[in-house]
Amino acid sequence: MRIVVGQGSCGIAAGASKVYDAIEALIPNTDSELTFTGCIGMCFLEPIVDIYDGKELIKRLVKVQPTDAEKIIAFINGDKNAVNDIEICDDDKAFLEKQTRIALRHCGLINPEKIDEYIADDGYAALKKVLTTMTPEDVIDEIKLSGLAGRGGAGFPTWFKWNAARQSQGEEKYLICNADEGDPGAFMDRAVIESDPHNLIEGMLIGAYAIGAKEAVVYVRAEYPLAIIRLEKAIEQAKEKGLLGQNILGTDFSCEMRIKAGAGAFVCGEETALIESLQGERGMPRLKPPFPAQSGYWYKPSNINNVETFANVAWIMLNGGSAFSAMGTENSKGTKVFALTGKIKKGGLVEIPMGKTLRDVIFDIGGGIKNDAQFKAVQMGGPSGGCIPAHLLDTVIDYKALGATGAIMGSGGMVVMDESTCMVSMAQFFLDFTTKESCGKCIHCRIGTKRMNEILNRIVKGEGKDGDIELLEELCYSIKDGALCGLGQTAPNPVLTTIKYFRNEYEAHINEKKCPAHSCTELISYTINPELCKGCTLCARKCPVSAITGELKSAHKIDNDKCIKCGACYNNCKFNAITMD
């Protein structure tokens, strides 16, 4: 048998390495093999251990602890019931069963550090097909037929960019992969690189062939060390196999590939800022036009695509563009990977065909809201995106339909929120992010987001003024219009959508100095109902700042000047005597 431990960054963070070590210590006594894979995609069940008999998955064990190693060994030694208590339940199995995995097709199935496992699963077959049977124009036509659009967020047709780069004059061209995944709550690209790096390499090579590039660069954020290590190994292995470098697979096509670790500036996810950074300059966007297809890296024709975009390419070449475009809606083809996080029962990576609804993702696959709380909204597309409220849950996943709500498809971050989330603070959180990540070049973004953040800050503190909402709106529209790059142009989206759908929350903060979600600490006050208080003194003992006084067996009191609104009293009172307002 083969024991496979899921070792993406997320699994490792949940303790997968310790589980691996514990099993490894016991495995010499067995005839089984211990190996690892990348991200299986079910964050909520990590660490995950799969047990295979040949190619067949016979057991999937979840939330495995190092102490479970003996049970696992007992199981492979024949004790059929040894792991029953840690086996995945049927309900959780559905999380993966309901997905359609193309970009993630090898994730959690193969060892990302072994090229042979990739090759065994049709790896590099697409490259071979392309290099031996197709012209670059054929490739572009196939991509056009597939309807593949940029998965980084903007959703621009991939064939168009490839074609523009191909048509651009010049011998020297570059292909660049944007792996600077910076949206808070998004981790699709990391999972692909950590779990299936050869799929990325193969997709990039096909792209390089299509546009005529002899050099490819993967721009990965330095905060993804494991992704960089696995990609480095994969590049080395591909070179050894003649899949990278000179005369690939014996053809005339040559392409070198290297990794550039980005220093962690969100704005470098913007393609022209990324190019500046690649050139060793400060990461700041360039003026467009000219577009990178005309003048990009070293001012040569360049094409930049996101990791997930490339992750679809080999599949399309093998299965045909029409197989890809058979999935999805009129204007959005194929599948999309989402990173489902927040107040969701089952968080993880979800790849589904376009055309499913948000409800499908959040309730059917994600299992609904943690603690069965009320769903309030989902933030799509991170700081560049917007929130979509409960009444729009049946919106289909489609570039146009999502755009119509004021949110965006984005790169795939899906942060789910329940009733306890204050939408004003949520908007402020994202705006604080963009304010700090603004490169400082254009006025609208540098000072505009700062001023928006200040206004939001005073609103959540209960210092909002009449007219602040209108001022925010005015700034939002001006920044969208005037900012130089995508970062600034989209930064107002979280604010605009929360104002659109939750204006009443803004008004409550400003006019009544109340936070309807009871989340903004400055706007909460706790009081003890003397009728209900038994004088048990528990709250007074729990209060970290001694703000509660009272004699034993008599009603207690909270000094609101001392209170730091931590909620300890409220959460600990056994008699529901404390009210929060």
Next chain:
Amino acid sequence: MDTIKVIIDGKECVGEKGQTILTIAENNGIEIPTLCYIKEVKPYGACGLCVVEVEGIPKLLRSCSAVASDGMVINTQSDRVRQSRKIALELLMSDHTGDCKGPCSLNCPAGTDCQGYVKLISQGKYKEAVELVKDRVPLPASIGRVCPHPCETACRRQMVEEPISIAFLKAFAADKDLKSDNKFIPEIKPATGKTVGIIGGGPAGLTAAYFLATKGHKVTIYDAMPKMGGMLRYGIPQYRLPKEVLDMEIDTIKELGVEMINNVKIGKDITLDDFKSKFYATLVAIGAWKSSSMGVTGEDLNGVYGGIDFLRSVALKKPFSIGEKVAVCGGGNTAMDACRTAVRLGAKEVYVIYRRTRAEMPAEKVEIDEAEEEGVTYKFLCNPVEFIGENGMLKEVKLQKMVLGEPDAGGRRKPVPVDEFETIALDSAIMAIGQKISIDGFEELELTNRGNISADTTTFRTSIDGIFAVGDATNRGASIAIEAIGEAQKASEVIDSFLNGKMVAYKKPFVSEKIVTAEDLRDREKISRAKMPQRSAEERKHDFDEVNLGFTDEMAISEAKRCLECGCHDYHECKLIRYANQYDIHPERFCGDKHNCPKEQKLVTIERDQNKCVLCNLCVRVCDEEVGKGILGLVGRGFTTVIKPEFNKPEVLTFCKDCQKCVNNCPTGALKSL
């Protein structure tokens, strides 16, 4: 060379293929604002001011980099474009810390460039200084002597020790000019053929005449008194303002072709209707020439005079006997002029009766002190309640004692009468408690509820089309001369636009101001203010000769050098402030955190004030692309971004070759050559 045609703001413009929209617009005389663009370096796109709207393109385009194509229809002034620029400017200004102008200039009702002329005086450039003053005030020798100088009140030098002696410096330079062989005469524009009638030859009327004449209009001033000058002549005593000085300044105005007609009374010799038919525009600047009365019993007795009536009679050299015991009621500058004039007329006992205390007196401190030196006795906290006479002649005054109560709306503590009285024997009493307008001859004009002529505060228009009004006679009533001069100068601009067919109202320009505290100035060396040389009290109180003897050159120059130069050196060239005023910005909407960087000196030749930096990056780019040195760079992210030596390594500055190109290309006053 391929040419293309585009439409910019409805105008067909020809350009070359490959040119940017900005270049074509510039070549066709259409100005598109920009802070971060110059031809010499690559387009950068940071400021976003150059945005334009192009038909068929949903996004705004940055014209500095967008290449025009044949047939493009471009709008550089649409609402959307203007809004985008306006917000950008407001945001920039919300993070801009600096003084466009010094507090002296901002506090001067006429907006004189005090810092500018003080600087010129410090350099010995007296004529240039006078030229600069006369850009706002055509009577500097007179005003420099009499002005209560709000400029000095605002002067920050007092946080070090004492304010700059701005007013006397002005008089000093103006005296030099009047005595010189080639005194400053402003340039006069070609004659327009338009005529303006001005009623009243006081500071306001003379000022308006001066500016309107320089604009090429034919101006005639009518005045009821025998000579021009108004209150400067008939309200200010000779010992403060020798009339020979005033005469010389009036002569200069006459030299501009202004006709001056005296002894004409409106309503008697000529009517307002006559003006309407005779002149394209009329300016009413008649002042406030009636003394206010207190409404106290006995005010009609012989020997009780109004303050300005008294001063006028003395100025007219009317035979006059005030006796030996004189009381002046009031605490303002007119009261001071009256009591000191009384001393000079030979009164033995001169009292100033004032309801409050010395600290509340509205008169200038120096006047209060000088009057005391000349023997005047102050009686504070008392108020006349009755003038008692005999056979119609004043004999004594009954005073009621007062105490200071709660502060009033203006912050001054209100005098409250107490039940205690005192009586002083008097030969005459002078009531210097205020002035009123005499409306005779102007009944047609709409009045305010205070009985003054109602004039629009931005156009100075009265209720009758073509008739404008300024100064003491209007709105809030009597004030100081420089206030009337300021209004007259602004009104002359409005009247000029009116005469040109499209009246443009005065709009207070936007300026950036910063807060400076004594702490900020603590490293300044203390240098005392120049003391104006004076005749001794004993000597001067017997005649009407000028009290002040004037500065010497050395005194004036060293006094002028004390100036802290608060206002921005780049005010007149600054693109930011120019655009800010073109786009009617209100940055206070976005007030929030600001950069607070210390002023720094880079090498020996450049001073840098990052708080005025707009991050156009021109200094960085010029140094890199044009000079090839690249010693500057951006450091930090987002709002905290600043320009520093590249990689924040000061040692790279040793590569500076001192070409000053960074300074020359800075669109604001952030960089200064030392």
